[in-house]
Amino acid sequence: MQVKDNAFLITGAASGLGAATAERLVAAGGRVTLCDLSEGVEALAERLGAAAVAVRGDVTSADDIRAAVDAAVAHGGERGLAGVVHCAGVVSVAKLLDREGNPADLDDYARTQQINLVGTFNVMRLAAAAMAANAPGEDGERGVIVNTASVAAFDGQVGQCAYSASKAGVVGMSLPAARELSRHGIRVMAIAPGVFETPMMEDLPEAAVEALSAAVPFPKRLGRPDEYARLAEQIITNPMLNGEVIRLDGGIRMQ
Template identity: 75%
Template sequence: MHVADNTFLVTGAASGLGSAVARRLIDKGAKVVLCDLSEDVEGLSTSLGGSALACRGDITSAAQMTAIFERAAVFAGEAGLAGVVHCAGVVSVGKLLDRDGNPTNLDAYAKTIDINLVGTFNVMRLAAAAMAGRAPGEEGERGVIINTASIAAFDGQVGQCAYSASKAGVVGMSLPAARELSRYGIRVMAIAPGVFETPMMAQIPSEAAQALAASIPFPKRLGRADEFALLAEQIITNPMLNGEVIRLDGGIRMQ
C-alpha cells in the first residue's frame, strides 16, 4: 500500500507518537484524520493544513468513534479510508497492595483496561468495517490497522499489572484479528515501543529517565517519536507485515 494519495486515521494524534505518525504520513502525501480527546488536536490540524481533519472523541465510546469514522469516510472521499494507526492510550502504575497491605482500587484497574484494551478493540472493529468495502489493490489489499502495544506486555515491572495486562491484550488480538480480516484484504499489526520521548515519559523524574536510557543496549538514549512513525510507515508499505508484533526498543529488557 502506498502512503501518498491515501487517507489514514490516527488516534492519540494531538501529541507524542500519534502526532509524529500524523506529521510523517502527511509529509509523505497522505490525508490524515486526527483523533484525540485533547483540544490540542485542533491546533495541530490547523498547522498541518488541508491534509488534516481534527476529530475530538473518546476511543472507548462506540457512539463517538462511530461518528468520527463517518466523518473520516467523507474526508477520504470515494477511495475510502486506507488505514488506522491507533496510538491513544494511558500509562498507569499501581501495586496490588499499598504499604499498609490494603488492596489496590479495582476501578483504577478497570479504567486502564477499558482505555487501552477495550478502546483498541472499539477502534479496530470500526476500522475493519470502514475498510472492508474499499476497492482492493493489485494484490487484494484493502487496508491496514496498526495498534500500539508496549514492551510492558512482555517485561512488565512492579506496579504495572493493569498496564501490562492491557497491552498484553493488544498483543493477543493481533494474530486472530489478522486471520479474521485476511478475507477482506486487511492487515493487522502492532508495535511494542520501549522507552520513548513522549509527554507521558516527561512526567517521570529526569534521573529515572536517564537510568532507563542507560539500560538500553543500543542506542543508549530514549526512542524518538519519529522512529515510531517511521516503523508505522514501513508497515503500511510492506504487504508481508501482518499478524505480528514488532518490538521497537533498542534491545532493552525490563526487570
C-alpha cells in the same frame, strides 16, 4: 499500499507517537484524520493544513469512534479509509498491595483495561467495517490496522499489572484479528515501543529518565516519536507485514 493520496485515521493524535505519525504521513502525501480528547488535536490539524482534519473523540465510545471513522472515510473521498494507526492509551502504575497492605483500586484497573484494550478493540472493529467496503487494491488489499502495544506486554515491571495486562491483550488480539480480517484484505499489525520521549514520560524525575536511557543497550537514549512513525509508515507500505508484533525498543528488557 502507498501513503500518497490515501486517508488514515490516527488516534491519540494530539501529541507524542500519534502526532509524529500524522506529520510523517502528511509529509508522504497522505491525508489524516486526527482523533483525540485533547484540544491540541485541532491545533495540529491546523498546522498540517488541508491534508488533516481533527475530530474530538474518546476511543472507548462507540459513537465517538464511529464519527471519527466516518470523518476519515469522507476525507478519503473515493478511496475511503485506507488505514488506522491507533496510538491512544494511558499508562498506569499501582501495586497490588501498597506499603500498608491495602489492595489496589479495582476501578483504576478497570479504567486501564477499558482505555487500552477495549478502546483498541473498538477502534479496530469500526475501522475494519469501513475498510471492508473499499475497492480492493494490489493483492486484494483494502486496508491496514496498526495498533500500539508495549514492551510491558512481555516484561512488565513492578506496579504494572494493569498496564501490562492491557497491552498483552493488544498483543493477543493481533494474530486472530489478522487471520479473521484477511478475508476482507485487511492487515493487522502491532508495534510494541520501549521507553520513548512522549508526554507520558514528562512527569518522571530526571534521574528516572536517565536510568531508563542507560538501560537501553543501544542507542542509550529514549526512543523518538518519529522512529515509531517511520515504522508505522513501513508497515503501511509493506504488504507482507501482517499478524505480527514488532518490538521497537533498542533491545531493552525491563526488570
